[in-house]
Amino acid sequence: MPNRASRIDAAHLHLERLWQRYQRVRAASERLCEPLEREDYVIQSMPDVSPPKWHLAHVTWFFEAFVLRPFLPSYRPLDERYDHLFNSYYQTHGTPFERARRGLLSRPTVSEVYAYRSHVDLAMAQLLTRQSGELADEILQRIELGLEHEQQHQELLLMDIKHILAQNPLRPVYRDDLKPGAATAGELQWLHFPAGLRHVGHAGEGFAFDCERPRHRVFVDDFQLASRPVSNGEYLEFIRAGGYRSTALWLADGWDHIQRAGWQAPLYWLREGDGWLELTLGGPRELDLAAPVCHLSYFEAEAFATWAQARLPREEEWEVAAQDEQLRGNFVENDHLQPVAAGAGEGLQQLYGDVWEWTASAYRPYPGFRPLGGSLGEYNGKFMSGQMVLRGGSCATPEDHVRPTYRNFFYPTMRWQFSGLRLAKEL
Numbered sequence: 001m002p003n004r005a006s007r008i009d010a011a012h013l014h015l016e017r018l019w020q021r022y023q024r025v026r027a028a029s030e031r032l033c034e035p036l037e038r039e040d041y042v043i044q045s046m047p048d049v050s051p052p053k054w055h056l057a058h059v060t061w062f063f064e065a066f067v068l069r070p071f072l073p074s075y076r077p078l079d080e081r082y083d084h085l086f087n088s089y090y091q092t093h094g095t096p097f098e099r100a101r102r103g104l105l106s107r108p109t110v111s112e113v114y115a116y117r118s119h120v121d122l123a124m125a126q127l128l129t130r131q132s133g134e135l136a137d138e139i140l141q142r143i144e145l146g147l148e149h150e151q152q153h154q155e156l157l158l159m160d161i162k163h164i165l166a167q168n169p170l171r172p173v174y175r176d177d178l179k180p181g182a183a184t185a186g187e188l189q190w191l192h193f194p195a196g197l198r199h200v201g202h203a204g205e206g207f208a209f210d211c212e213r214p215r216h217r218v219f220v221d222d223f224q225l226a227s228r229p230v231s232n233g234e235y236l237e238f239i240r241a242g243g244y245r246s247t248a249l250w251l252a253d254g255w256d257h258i259q260r261a262g263w264q265a266p267l268y269w270l271r272e273g274d275g276w277l278e279l280t281l282g283g284p285r286e287l288d289l290a291a292p293v294c295h296l297s298y299f300e301a302e303a304f305a306t307w308a309q310a311r312l313p314r315e316e317e318w319e320v321a322a323q324d325e326q327l328r329g330n331f332v333e334n335d336h337l338q339p340v341a342a343g344a345g346e347g348l349q350q351l352y353g354d355v356w357e358w359t360a361s362a363y364r365p366y367p368g369f370r371p372l373g374g375s376l377g378e379y380n381g382k383f384m385s386g387q388m389v390l391r392g393g394s395c396a397t398p399e400d401h402v403r404p405t406y407r408n409f410f411y412p413t414m415r416w417q418f419s420g421l422r423l424a425k426e427l
Helices: 004-033 038-042 052-071 099-104 110-129 137-166 232-240 252-261 298-307 315-322 374-378
Strands: 190-193 196-200 216-220 223-226 269-272 275-280 283-286 356-362 388-391 408-410 424-426
Touching (some): 004 137, 038 052, 038 110, 038 137, 052 110, 110 137, 190 315, 196 315, 216 315, 298 356, 315 388
Antiparallel strands (some): 196 216, 223 424, 269 275, 356 388
16 A cells, blocks of 8 residues: 555645646637637627637636635635626526627626636636645546536637637638648548447546446447548538438428528538638638538438438447547647548548537437536536537547547537538448
């Protein structure tokens, strides 16, 4: 058994690494906002989008509400009213400010939001760097959850900034120095996975959200999975073949929705003469036919799969295929902020990064699922209705934020996220 001194040394080393990670994650959120003008911070372009300054404040509120208030007796809030303004949906904690009205909050100002971040960061430094002993596991787990939560909002920031700028007829550019994609798409191949009893879900060391647990057994029948995601060029063939006009390809709710919304192409595609442009965070670009198609709803992904005489993979099939693959891909650190073609290659490509891949699985609890205790039990569990699972991460996801068991989820009509699809077939 390790003696007390060595245990304390190990605890201090863990706290030091956690503090370093805390600083990296917090700084990354602010870097994402550096290209913005002050006016960009306050816009809410639709109810599902939040103003960038709200994101910066909300992730700060998370540490204040769930770490500092309960565990740092000396902590004093900068402004008690922020507990109402920046509570997203935690009904058991308090009364959240209405989501669709976040764009009405001209105050606190952007400068005041950054001051709020600094205030909470100083308190977190006190908690993490001035401890004489070990922090309780519950505190450490909440800090880890808060960091993963902020990384989720970093992707949301890019999604929302893109949607905000896309509403402007001036076509403003978020960044003009993003790396372009240069590769071509490899030929699509079908890879076979045999039937058998498999284990899916998270187990063992490392962070995972509660919805990824517990690890459990599933029987997976023989299936085939496409070697890469569907490309823009392939999706363009679907459009030209009348995909948006053929009711036989669509689920009933999907057909009703595209009729009401007037959809004729993925979000951010613009017809330009005989061709297409795509709005990106780097401004309008000629459509890259080799890159994975992006910004599709579940209904569009399902209709394309039907047209292609295939289907969407079930989430357990996707996870079985991904378990032995290296976790590498086009993430936010690659600085494309747009899906890019992977080029020729063998085996499964682009499982991670580029686009979140819609699956055919509803977002439901695993057998034996238990939400976190207290208000944090609202983090995932209460959303397990009416949403579909996506897997794999995207070009806006931090690289150290994903894993084979990660379950993202959105409603079937949503498409402002970086979402695409990979086809599957029965054997």
